[in-house]
Amino acid sequence: MKRFMKKIIFRYTLVVIAAATVWLVQSCKDDDPTYGTPKITEFSPASGGPVGTFVTITGTYFSTTKPAIVKFNGVQAETLEVTGTSIVALVPSGASSGKISVEVEGHTGSSTSDFAVTAGTPAPAILSFTPTSGNGVDTIAVTISGVNFSSTASANTVKFNGVTAKVIDAAARSLTVLVPKGTTTGRITVEVEGVSGIGTSRSDFSVPTPTISNFIPSFSIVGSTVVIMGKDFNKHIAENIVKFNGVQATVVKDGSTTTTLTVIVPGGATTGKITVEVDGVVGKSSDDFTVTN
Known part of the structure; x- marks a missing residue:
């Protein structure tokens, strides 16, 4: 009888441990902002754009530790930046109007509305710049990273809070410019000759105060x-x-x-x-x- 009771207690203990483990794992998953089925709440520009457009997708469960596969109506896109709640992607060649989807480890979430792929040339977009501060009279060179720039230096108009800078090197995804004299703290903008739309930095270029x-x-x-x-x-x-x-x-x-x-x-x-x-x-x-x- 004692041996039988020991077996029952042992089996009960195993069941309790297993249940606790499942609860603990599930709790960890619930607390992990990168675990779950991706959900797209919005995308910008909401009106759509041509192939090559810089699109910011906002939502939840965009993993930062696992690959996030973004597709525009089934065509895989290049991702430039991924966080747990946002993804920056480029509208891929061959894409057509339709839903945007994000897949992480086999779990896929789709937008509720369509992204409209239109004709035309995509606008320039700024992803980052370095250094993030300086003064124009020091002729500091700033490297701007982004997309849809012109590889012809003179075709790019770069401004620091409205003051035009000199472009000394240009490529489709990188511009090197000199901070102009008279620059004050503010956004950097890029315009490309013959292209509609202006790329604006997401943060200010800071001019220090002596x-x-x-x-x-x-x-x-x-x-x-x-x-x-x-x-x-x-x-x-x-x-x-x-x-x-x-x-x-x-x-x-x-x-x-x-x-x-x-x-x-x-x-x-x-x-x-x-x-x-x-x-x-x-x-x-x-x-x-x-x-x-």
């Missing part, structure tokens, strides 16, 4: 030398406009870098803030510089 952290000495006479410390000064000495309470000073070439500027207290200066201006962007000291007799 920052004054300290200056030595904190007081002195007109004509004396002051060292200003901070960051994001221009490496070209002449491009830094330094003022003592509104009166422009002379920047000394020796001892000046992007983090330190050596200047001469100008005649007519009075006690007040020191400012450093680089390409129209101004940074101001938190403390006053005291002009003594």
Whole structure:
């Protein structure tokens, strides 16, 4: 009898363990945003577009660890970027109007509405750019990655927050440009000659503000030398406009870098803030510089 009871208890324990394991695995799956049947909630542009169009698909269960196969009415597309909730894909050659589908490990989800494949040339689109910040007077080269650019440099018009940049190298998926003087923080845009539509970056290109952290000495006479410390000064000495309470000073070439500027207290200066201006962007000291007799 005891042996029989032990067998029943042992079998019951196995059943409990198995049930707990199933529950644990299912709970993990439910908590995993990349596990499940893909679901497409929307796509952009919603109106459709020609072959080669840059399409952003939004939804759920787009795995980041397993391959996601995107199709436009049954024709497989190239994917450029995949996250758990969004996919960037290009309308493939041979595609026709119809549903968009996303397949992950045999599980497929389709859009509720059709994507209309139209005639024409696809608009340029920006995926990313590097570096993400800089100043125009430094003639920084920025590489823009995307699709549908022209391989002829002059056929691409690139602007940094509305200021036109010079394109120095061009390919269908990459542009290298020089940040133009007068650039302010904002989006980058690309237009291609003869093509309708503008590609706009998804984030801003940032133009840093010069920052004054300290200056030595904190007081002195007109004509004396002051060292200003901070960051994001221009490496070209002449491009830094330094003022003592509104009166422009002379920047000394020796001892000046992007983090330190050596200047001469100008005649007519009075006690007040020191400012450093680089390409129209101004940074101001938190403390006053005291002009003594």
